[in-house]
Amino acid sequence: MTQMQTAAAAGDHIFDFLHEEELEDESGKQSGPRQVRGEVEFDHVRFSYPNNPDKIIIKDFSAHIRPGQKVAIVGPTGAGKTTLVNLLMRFFELNSGEIRIDGVPTSQMTRESVHDLFSMVLQDTWLFEGTVRENLVYNKTGVTDQQLEEACRSCGIYHFIETLPKGFDTVLDDSISISAGQKQLLTIARAMIQGNPMLILDEATSSVDTRTELITQRAMDQQTERRTSFVIAHRLSTIKNADLILVLKDGDVIEQGTHEQLLSQGGFYADLYNSQFERAS
Template sequence: GPTGAGKTTMVNLLMRFYELDGGEIRIDGVPTASIPRSEVHRQFSMVLQDTWVFQGTVRENIVYDKQGVTDEQVRAAAKAVGLDRFIESLPEGYDTVLDDKAALSAGQKQLLTIARAMVQDAPILILDEATSSVDTRTEELIQKAMDQLAVGRTSFVIAHRLSTIRNADMILVMNHGDIIERGTHEELLAKGGFYADLYNSQFASLVA
């Protein structure tokens, strides 16, 4: 959906950052309102548009608050997103403290955030499409890493560029806070409605 359609609000409701006025959200049949909020949060890994890195080592940034993570798991996650070589080239490798002297590019921050989500290994994934501030090559790397991260998980993808959700099992189209269409990419194109207009206008601008 377009900016302001309610996509982020939907995600905030899923994670119980807001309480519901009506209706119910269930995970595996259990209403999220009936379990502690911290338990709901534990079900989700997030890769957001606004990446964040805290002052600490590369390893600490990838592990975040997950208990019992081994060095092998940290390295495997960094390898999976294509960051391993870069990290090894830093003065202290995985023990390098990320601060003003060891700054990361926007793309590297995003890849680090994806590695963090891999290590968290939660059953549900939220991807707020986050490639708007990077070059095309980095965007491809991030997209590959996101695809790998999504394997075997229920994934909610907030999309602005519709090419990233073509293969989704279900697309929900939002406008002015409401879900106005739902279906697969092919079904929604065949309908010739809001999604089709949105997709065709994006595609036309790419061709132009």
């Protein structure tokens, strides 16, 4: 019965997908900036999901991110943090306003070219049935064994790979026991290997223990140097070194600044940070 219910649910998803409207033809759009600097501007962005147009998720968001900045996006559940990243990646179209990368509106760029600008590490990890090497390299060509080893050592996952029967050539299937934290470390290593100009980290260390998180944090700090990066985090202790922190609440940016600036203001961010510190102690 459980298998039948699972199959029925999967069938519903398939038919929902088949009934979706085709995306517009983008053959006339440009492929984006040739030399990517990483300047990002949100200009009075307003958004609601197509299936619920009356519920505005992002009300009037504006921000200017300079090339190479590390931007943290924080706020309570439902504030619009992940939605903001989805709009940056052009997974959805804006109701109004504009998002520009190096001065070029993303609406004038093909989706593929926008996606190629970013490496992403999501809270929900995904691996496919294939070797460890194939999962790490994914669609990138010319990756050497040394690059693979360096990325995996940085993430603290290399020792686990060494214990596998065939190392990087081990096929990840049902016979291989792999934890949620190890899966997440593999996806972080994958993003490092891809090496795209900009980086998105959406709760990228949510499934790892505190010790592993410290190792991973150092590795991610190396990757975000000189790369524009967007970090969504609930653990505010992990984003204290961000160049800019955007505090979202109910679809609005209510505060922005560095960690020290926001703490000194004694506002919503300070309350969030202090409440986490009190729970931890």
